[in-house]
Amino acid sequence: MQYFTDTEKYIDLQEVNTAIETAFADHGRGVVQMPPKMYITLPDGDFRSMPAYLPSLSLAGVKIVNVHPNNPAHGLLTVMALTVILDIATGIPVAILNATKLTDMRTGAAGAVAAKYLASKKEIVLGLIGTGRQAEAQYQAISQELDIYEIKCWSRNSLHAEKFAQAVTGHDSRSVPLEKACDCDVLVTTTPSRTPIVRSEWVQDGTHINAIGADAPGKQELDPLLLMRGQVFVDDMSQAVHSGEVNVPISRGIFHTEDIAGTLGEVVIGMKQRRSPDQITIFDSTGLAIQDLAIAAIAMRNGRAIDLPFP
């Protein structure tokens, strides 16, 4: 059994995007096994267990990931993760990966795949609501697929937004008011909000939105009017209904599962697409265990490992 500790090194972002796209295609074809993630509530946060089997990569395993919002006060990241990989022929555990940064990257890659297929343009203004680790991951991954010529970012903490804008090089990037950040071609929301912060009237026709922040019951970032106005694609139907951007509007009866246009996997395999250039499209990401397997495969190929005795 091997323990991969510095998993984010030696990883090529384009390789990740391609692997994640393939995983979504498998999901669209219905050839993966992936029950909805299971939540356990702890006093100051929660953790999720995410098992899956991806036959195309002959890979099976479980990602275990926590969300503890007060962690930064203790010098720890809010989200940390481990992935355990099993040999599919015998079930023996073959690898354990520090999957904290891999989680950021595979979520960024899903956003990149969504933007690649659903954005109405190839040269874009990127709007970022929230400027934390996931905003960075989305920006990095999307820039592999589309030409970003301008970045407009906003954070509840304007200092964070300024810092983010300054750190981005090679693009025109600046911190702007919330409303201005929504005026773009591809909008990415990565906040932990529990009330809508992006109003429908701020978003122009034809915009593609990656709604990333909502990943647990009660979370939402977008005005429900936007969902009704746009075409909503989810990563996984049952996970999205439970914990995605659509979970609150569905639980309140103002949006319905029948209103969901399809899954990103169906988009990747050509079964579904944006209706017109003027359509608003929304990718509702909750994060799939098959994304964790796909990126684990890359990390295991390229990374360095510590050998551990097992059995």
Add this chain to the structure above:
Amino acid sequence: MQYFTDTEKYIDLQEVNTAIETAFADHGRGVVQMPPKMYITLPDGDFRSMPAYLPSLSLAGVKIVNVHPNNPAHGLLTVMALTVILDIATGIPVAILNATKLTDMRTGAAGAVAAKYLASKKEIVLGLIGTGRQAEAQYQAISQELDIYEIKCWSRNSLHAEKFAQAVTGHDSRSVPLEKACDCDVLVTTTPSRTPIVRSEWVQDGTHINAIGADAPGKQELDPLLLMRGQVFVDDMSQAVHSGEVNVPISRGIFHTEDIAGTLGEVVIGMKQRRSPDQITIFDSTGLAIQDLAIAAIAMRNGRAIDLPFP
């Protein structure tokens, strides 16, 4: 983060029984979090993800365990397991345990707790149907709680049964025909059978049965008449209905969830008990994630560990 490799050493069986009994009491009082285990089907077996949170021990984590029946042909155990423990305050992974032998032991301990509370006598003849690793674990654990003065064992492979009987010291033990093994005070079934092998007419009134083998849909070891004749206690209602001894009779409509007398946790806290000395009692064990946490706590206290970098 620590990796505990030789977890079965330095563990006291009585300490395990006590910890497992406490975990069942917590389950009976409804103060644990434990969604039903999730199954992923692989080409030659399956694996299960078992997350839980046991507030009384401030312990949270996930056990990952496979079942690959052809493994012995490749020199590997059929069942192998890892447990990942998270710090409940921050969610950071603090320990990984080789849980293969711990799984045997915690299942044996559940059988011992059931026999302690449900057997009609304290001095018993122990009948064993199946003489593999789990039969050994049940025998070891039960012998901490009850006086075993005779062991009668049976295996489909009579050589295995002979070997088992010879290996047991300090008791009158022998390999007997199937029907004879069922004539006892405490009967333990640990086979992977998919058709009933223990007939109702072979079992005398007042017998307690630990039905351990059935742990997946389609598995069963007991004549359904025995379930109707006896008082059936399960470890967890939803897991038992899905994959315990009762799963096949329930799916065929010849046994009903309303016929289940209660859970072992309810027995431990005194809410439920055997009706009379003549009653047949049955403990239907599927294996609970809280058992894995309870035994992990002991292993982490006593075991040796390898330090691993995380994050």
